[in-house]
Amino acid sequence: FRTLDDLNAAGRRVLVRVDLNVPVRDGRVSDHTRIDRVLPTIRELSDKGAKVILLAHFGRPKGERKPELSLEPVAAAVSERLGRPVAFAADCVGEPAEKAIAAMNDSDVLLLENTRFHAGEEKNDSDLADRMAALGDAFVADAFSCAHRAHVSTEGLARRLETVAGRCMEAELTALESALGDPERPAAALVGGAKVSTKLDVLENLSGSVDLLIIGGAMANTFLLARGFEVGRSLAEPDLVATAQRIMFAAENRGCEILLPLDAVVADKLAADVDSDIVDIAAVPADRMILDVGPKSIAQTVARLENCRTLMWNGPMGAFETPPFDRATVEIARAAARLTKAGKLNSVAGGGDTVAALNHADATADFSYVSTAGGAFLEWIEGKVLPGVAVLQR
Numbered sequence: 115f116r117t118l119d120d121l122n123a124a125g126r127r128v129l130v131r132v133d134l135n136v137p138v139r140d141g142r143v144s145d146h147t148r149i150d151r152v153l154p155t156i157r158e159l160s161d162k163g164a165k166v167i168l169l170a171h172f173g174r175p176k177g178e179r180k181p182e183l184s185l186e187p188v189a190a191a192v193s194e195r196l197g198r199p200v201a202f203a204a205d206c207v208g209e210p211a212e213k214a215i216a217a218m219n220d221s222d223v224l225l226l227e228n229t230r231f232h233a234g235e236e237k238n239d240s241d242l243a244d245r246m247a248a249l250g251d252a253f254v255a256d257a258f259s260c261a262h263r264a265h266v267s268t269e270g271l272a273r274r275l276e277t278v279a280g281r282c283m284e285a286e287l288t289a290l291e292s293a294l295g296d297p298e299r300p301a302a303a304l305v306g307g308a309k310v311s312t313k314l315d316v317l318e319n320l321s322g323s324v325d326l327l328i329i330g331g332a333m334a335n336t337f338l339l340a341r342g343f344e345v346g347r348s349l350a351e352p353d354l355v356a357t358a359q360r361i362m363f364a365a366e367n368r369g370c371e372i373l374l375p376l377d378a379v380v381a382d383k384l385a386a387d388v389d390s391d392i393v394d395i396a397a398v399p400a401d402r403m404i405l406d407v408g409p410k411s412i413a414q415t416v417a418r419l420e421n422c423r424t425l426m427w428n429g430p431m432g433a434f435e436t437p438p439f440d441r442a443t444v445e446i447a448r449a450a451a452r453l454t455k456a457g458k459l460n461s462v463a464g465g466g467d468t469v470a471a472l473n474h475a476d477a478t479a480d481f482s483y484v485s486t487a488g489g490a491f492l493e494w495i496e497g498k499v500l501p502g503v504a505v506l507q508r
């Protein structure tokens with residue numbers, strides 16, 4: 115795919131799709147990660163003398179103009195992080211957008227209002243796409259985390275304008291490709307989280323590309339049932355036991371080893387600082403529940419990671435929001451961070467709870483790459499084609 119290196123930006127109106135779907139509390143942005151990831155693209159285009167026109171969605175207004183889902187407060191946050199003024203236009207097409215763009219000088223930055231205020235955005239409507247495309251001379255796709263949506267601003271524009279990937283998109287694709295496309299081996303994936311049912315395609319796809327699949331979180335319980343262990347009152351999906359068996363059988367046939375917990379931390383209920391015990395995986399009491407994997411499992415996982423060159427991480431190992439059930443997530447994340455820092459491991463993480471779990475472990479900074487994408491990351495590791503990526507590869 116083409117990148118900013120291939121774009122002649124000076125003096126041109128460049129539409130840039132970014133992901134500014136950031137958490138806002140009391141009118142203020144409470145986590146700047148997504149904003150910070152797109153600053154290099156904005157800065158580079160502005161420094162090259164482009165008129166930088168940012169497009170983004172915010173929340174799910176479903177085609178309605180909802181004042182509480184306006185991007186205006188986010189424009190102020192982008193400006194603050196960028197250290198340069200960022201103008202705002204009250205619509206992403208039509209007169210407000212046209213006027214604001216006509217008033218731009220080279221190097222100026224402008225944010226247009228929430229693209230999802232128009233019902234055509236999510237329908238990838240061709241009229242809306244034509245109108246939006248007419249606002250720019252070129253398109254930069256920099257929202258990997260929205261690339262699983264075939265919307266006007268993620269897909270339609272790329273069919274109408276000269277298009278390149280921005281620096282954030284480039285970094286995401288390069289990192290994901292290094293971990294899944296052609297990983298250095300041995301390659302491992304760690305998949306945790308609550309439910310097997312939400313990760314069937316993830317497990318199936320990963321077991322076809324990695325050598326070792328480490329399963330943690332409550333979803334491991336369903337696999338333990340499939341191996342004939344009792345899991346007491348633990349969260350599990352008994353109707354997926356046959357599916358878990360099939361996944362394990364298929365993985366082993368493809369040369370992918372599945373690593374399940376050897377021991378567990380059990381308690382009567384999920385609550386902070388309740389009494390908990392460590393038990394062997396064959397001795398989970400009928401009246402208690404598994405809330406984290408135990409120390410033997412942690413040691414086993416870390417020992418195996420020491421011999422791996424690549425790790426793809428998705429989901430927590432235990433109920434990490436409720437200490438002490440955060441221990442396995444924290445210790446394994448820190449071990450992966452340490453191996454990465456020592457140059458021994460390429461570690462890529464993303465999807466849903468993963469970033470929060472790695473932040474909680476203080477491990478994010480030392481991972482090779484932590485994706486800002488939730489749904490898009492999951493679809494990628496499911497092996498799906500993302501429309502916003504496919505359109506870059508045409």
Ligand code: 3PG
Nearest residue numbers: 133135173259260488489
């Ligand atoms: C996200 O927050 O994962 C992206 O911004 C996509 O948002 P969506 O799920 O509403 O399309």
